[in-house]
Amino acid sequence: MSAAVLAADNLARRFGGLAAVDGVSLAVAMGEVHAVIGPNGAGKSTLVNLLSGDLAPSGGCIVLDGRDVSRLGPARRSHLGLGRSYQKTNVFLPFTVFENCRLAAQSRLATSMRFLRPASSFAQVNEAAGRALEATGLEPRRHAVVATLSHGEQRHVEIAMALATRPRVLLLDEPLAGMGAEESAGIVALLRRLRPDHAIVLVEHDMDAVFALADTLTVMANGRVIASGPPATVREHPEVRRAYLGDESHA
Amino acid sequence: MTRLQWAAVAAGLALLAAMPWFADKFAVQFASKVLIFALFASSLNLLVGQAGLVSLGHAGFFGVAGYVLALASPEYDAAPLWSTLAMAVGVAALLALAIGALVVRTRGVYFLMATLAFGQMLFHLFHDGDFAGGSDGLQIFARPAGTLFGVALFDLEQYRHFHWVVLAACALVLVFLARLRASPFGRVLDGIRVNEHRMRALGFATVRYKLVAFVLAGALAGLAGYLSACQFGVVNPESLGWHQSGAVLLMVILGGMGSLTGPALGAAVWWGMELFFQGFTRHWQLPMGAVIVAVALFLPDGLAGLWRRVRPPRAVAAEASVREGAA
Ligand SMILES: Nc1ncnc2c1ncn2[C@@H]1O[C@H](COP(=O)(O)OP(=O)(O)O)[C@@H](O)[C@H]1O
Ligand SMILES: [Mg+2]
Numbered sequence: 193m194s195a196a197v198l199a200a201d202n203l204a205r206r207f208g209g210l211a212a213v214d215g216v217s218l219a220v221a222m223g224e225v226h227a228v229i230g231p232n233g234a235g236k237s238t239l240v241n242l243l244s245g246d247l248a249p250s251g252g253c254i255v256l257d258g259r260d261v262s263r264l265g266p267a268r269r270s271h272l273g274l275g276r277s278y279q280k281t282n283v284f285l286p287f288t289v290f291e292n293c294r295l296a297a298q299s300r301l302a303t304s305m306r307f308l309r310p311a312s313s314f315a316q317v318n319e320a321a322g323r324a325l326e327a328t329g330l331e332p333r334r335h336a337v338v339a340t341l342s343h344g345e346q347r348h349v350e351i352a353m354a355l356a357t358r359p360r361v362l363l364l365d366e367p368l369a370g371m372g373a374e375e376s377a378g379i380v381a382l383l384r385r386l387r388p389d390h391a392i393v394l395v396e397h398d399m400d401a402v403f404a405l406a407d408t409l410t411v412m413a414n415g416r417v418i419a420s421g422p423p424a425t426v427r428e429h430p431e432v433r434r435a436y437l438g439d440e441s442h443a
Numbered sequence: 444m445t446r447l448q449w450a451a452v453a454a455g456l457a458l459l460a461a462m463p464w465f466a467d468k469f470a471v472q473f474a475s476k477v478l479i480f481a482l483f484a485s486s487l488n489l490l491v492g493q494a495g496l497v498s499l500g501h502a503g504f505f506g507v508a509g510y511v512l513a514l515a516s517p518e519y520d521a522a523p524l525w526s527t528l529a530m531a532v533g534v535a536a537l538l539a540l541a542i543g544a545l546v547v548r549t550r551g552v553y554f555l556m557a558t559l560a561f562g563q564m565l566f567h568l569f570h571d572g573d574f575a576g577g578s579d580g581l582q583i584f585a586r587p588a589g590t591l592f593g594v595a596l597f598d599l600e601q602y603r604h605f606h607w608v609v610l611a612a613c614a615l616v617l618v619f620l621a622r623l624r625a626s627p628f629g630r631v632l633d634g635i636r637v638n639e640h641r642m643r644a645l646g647f648a649t650v651r652y653k654l655v656a657f658v659l660a661g662a663l664a665g666l667a668g669y670l671s672a673c674q675f676g677v678v679n680p681e682s683l684g685w686h687q688s689g690a691v692l693l694m695v696i697l698g699g700m701g702s703l704t705g706p707a708l709g710a711a712v713w714w715g716m717e718l719f720f721q722g723f724t725r726h727w728q729l730p731m732g733a734v735i736v737a738v739a740l741f742l743p744d745g746l747a748g749l750w751r752r753v754r755p756p757r758a759v760a761a762e763a764s765v766r767e768g769a770a
Contacts, residue, residue: 244644270646282644284637295634299646304627305655307619311627357645 196221196255197391198243198274198361203252205238212238214415215252220361220391220408225383227394227402227423230412236395237279239412240365243393244276245269256361270299275359277350279366279395285339289330292338292349293321296356324356327382343370351379355386362392368401380404403427448750452617452704459610463603472674473718475606477711478613479670484694484706485620486663491692492700493629494656495636496547499555499688500562501664503542504535506683508665509672510569511535513581524589524599531669532662539661540654547653550639562685570680580679583672599673609670613707616663621703632656697738699745708746 196219205213213235220226228236241247243254245266253262256272264272284292297320298304298311312318325331328348333341338349347370354362364383368376380401383392387405396402402409403423410420411432419429426432459478463471483505490496508531515530516522546557570578586599597604623629631652634642642649672678681687690713698709716734720727742748 246640246644266643267646267648270644276644282638282641284634284641286637287633291630295630295642296645298627298630301627304631304647304652306627307629308622308626310622310625311630312625314627353641353645 197257198393199255200239200243201253201255203239203242203254204250205235205242205247206250211415213242213249216412216415216417217252218393218410218417218420220393222360222391223388224407225387225392225394225405226408226410227396227406228410228412229396229399229402233414234412235415236412237365238415240276240363240393240395243363244274270357270359273360274363275354275357275361276363277354277365277367279369281343281346281350283338283346283349283353285337287338288334289336289338289341289349289352290321290325290334293324293330293352293356294318296353297321297324297358299357320358321356324352327355327385328352329378344372344375347371348375348379351382360390362386362390364392365395366397367394368396368398376401448704456610456614460607463606468602471606472602473714475602475609475674476671477714478606478609479667479674480691480694480710480714481707482609482613482616482670483664483667484691484698484710485616485703486660486667487691488695488700488706489620489623489632489656489660489663491695492702492705493624493632493636494653496653496657497555497692498558498660499685499692500542500558500560500565501660501691502683502685502687503562503565504539504661504664505668505671505687505691506569506678506680507538507565508532508535508668509678509682510575510581512587512669512672513583513678514575516583516585516587519584521585521588522583524587527587528666528669532665535665535668536658536662539658543654543657543661547650547657559685559688562683562688566680566684569683576679578680580677580682583676583678586673586676605674609674612666612670616666617703617707624703628652628655693735695745697735697745699742699747702745702747705745705747712746 199219201217203213203216204211216239218226228239230236238247242249245261245264245268249262253260255261256269256274259272261269261272284295287295294311294317297317298314300320301314301317325334328351330345330348330352333345338346341349347367351364351367354364367379371379376398383394383405386392394402394405406423408421409423409426411418411426419426419432459474462474487498487501490498490501511531511534512522512527515527542561546554546561549557569575575581586605588599590596597608599605599608631642631647634647635649635652639649668682671682694709694713695706696709697712698707699705716731717727720730724730738745
């Protein structure tokens with residue numbers, strides 16, 4: 193297996209007395225989808241927030257391209273190649289779909305301390321935003337104000353914004369939540385296309401999508417990893433069957 | 444802005460420029476005052492309307508710049524215009540940098556409190572200190588003198604000339620702010636106002652952008668404060684106290700935060716109302732307050748929002764799609 197682009201070692205985060213993430217280690221390599229599953233409250237979103245820098249860890253460390261980024265804020269990590277989407281849609285509701293992606297793409301300018309030239313005249317930024325719209329099928333909605341979109345469409349904007357920053361590592365927190373079957377299939381196909389030149393951490397409840405995409409599967413419960421490895425192996429893990437997959441077999 | 448709005452602004456500027464030929468001295472001086480406060484309110488709007496930072500200490504930069512002119516002026520003689528202007532704006536900007544470095548890390552009501560506290564500190568510094576006339580303030584006996592490209596184009600002692608200079612400054616700043624709104628920097632401020640958390644996740648060092656906005660707003664408030672000190676020939680602690688900060692914030696809200704011309708409109712209506720109600724009653728602040736409450740209740744987008752209300756929604760939607768930008 194190729195070297196990990198992003199690796200977490202013994203990561204921990206406490207909220208008061210609650211150990212939301214408790215000694216989690218995981219690694220993801222370029223060209224790999226590392227899926228994370230687990231029941232609600234398992235600590236999956238907290239894990240993503242730790243990886244992205246939205247939350248500071250209480251313990252452990254995060255290494256990106258061989259560099260310890262545990263103490264860096266989200267903006268710095270974004271510029272080191274990390275991009276993320278949120279479980280709870282976190283976009284710019286009063287802006288158009290295009291402006292959401294354009295602003296995301298604008299973050300790749302050397303600086304946004306540009307005071308006179310119109311933001312709309314930066315060709316590279318517009319192209320990156322346009323590509324993100326195309327990839328997510330939002331092109332026909334580009335002029336729509338995001339607040340007026342359906343929930344499923346807003347979920348697409350969430351992903352498009354992450355793509356517009358052109359990350360190498362993608363952290364996706366339940367990207368399919370709230371999408372219909374057809375929309376989900378579209379995103380699964382998109383993630384397949386993205387896989388070759390991205391390292392993807394995918395938190396997802398949709399088991400069909402997880403087993404269709406995952407190269408590695410990590411199962412969390414109560415802040416801890418209870419199993420991790422190739423999906424076929426993890427699926428047969430007795431503790432996993434009991435704690436999470438239950439009796440509804442996906443075999 | 445639409446073409447119609449630009450036309451309205453251009454017509455307004457032309458009217459203001461022609462004023463000295465048809466209006467009396469009192470009216471021209473009144474218009475100059477309104478323009479200075481339009482500039483002041485527009486500078487605050489950069490923070491309130493664009494970055495979503497509601498400051499209650501903005502008069503500090505306005506007042507300090509006036510004090511710089513007063514302190515730099517010879518006792519009965521005119522100060523040199525350009526050097527004292529640069530000094531006044533520079534001091535306002537440096538002060539904004541020092542205060543901003545601390546306050547832009549806070550948000551919402553904490554930002555409001557922190558800016559209010561700094562405003563109060565400045566007030567007491569000038570009020571209780573004896574280096575600048577204490578509670579009486581200082582007088583400026585002669586307006587600054589200067590030439591433009593080596594030519595004595597204007598004499599600020601003449602109210603007409605002063606009016607044109609103020610109008611030019613105001614127009615330049617509005618053009619600059621219009622460009623700024625559409626620039627990458629302006630879009631970052633819009634993003635911070637709407638969702639600062641996501642801006643950080645997208646890679647924007649939001650604190651730095653807020654600090655630059657704070658310094659820029661402080662510098663422009665300094666320009667307004669300098670012009671105000673020129674016009675009235677006095678500076679006192681009240682000019683940088685929280686009453687003044689509150690008044691300019693009300694002008695912004697009255698006219699419409701977030702709109703380019705709203706704050707200027709707010710300044711005009713503010714001073715117009717004062718003039719109007721003072722003609723009837725000594726308690727003019729009462730009816731003025733009632734109008735402000737009515738605007739707050741019924742026009743959440745301020746007077747500039749009236750424009751959007753009377754236009755058919757289809758036109759607004761079309762405009763939004765053309766701009767593809769921030770709402
Ligand atoms: N900001 C927070 N403050 C306090 N507790 C939190 C916070 N965020 C998450 N938690 C708690 O941490 C645990 C893990 O939450 P989360 O990471 O959102 O789980 P998941 O995404 O797997 O459903 C839950 O018990 C949740 O209530
Ligand atoms: Mg979650």
